[in-house]
Amino acid sequence: MSYILIAVLLMALVTYIPRVLPISIFRKEIKSKYIKSFLQYVPYAVLGALTFPDIFNSTGNYKTALFGTAVALILANMGKSLVIVALGSILTVLITGVFF
Structure with a gap:
């Protein structure tokens, strides 16, 4: 063969x-x-393991990615909707990108 x-x-x-x-x-x-x-809990763990490392490589700057992730985790923990969490983290990355 x-x-x-x-x-x-x-x-x-x-x-x-x-x-x-x-x-x-x-x-x-x-x-x-x-x-x-x-x-x-396995699907959530697999999803987290697949996406979490890419979060820090997505912006090209670890500081902005860290701030965006922190805001997303805080908003999600407060029970906000997925749209609010996504928009909050995007705005945080954009704003911190200006300063860092």
């Missing part, structure tokens, strides 16, 4: 395994409250 065909088959296998394993492992209903509560 050629190198390209072997590489494509390996990539297909590596992509297919993470999709099939959860279905084959969790066929029965999960009864443990601990595991259920853990699995409820």
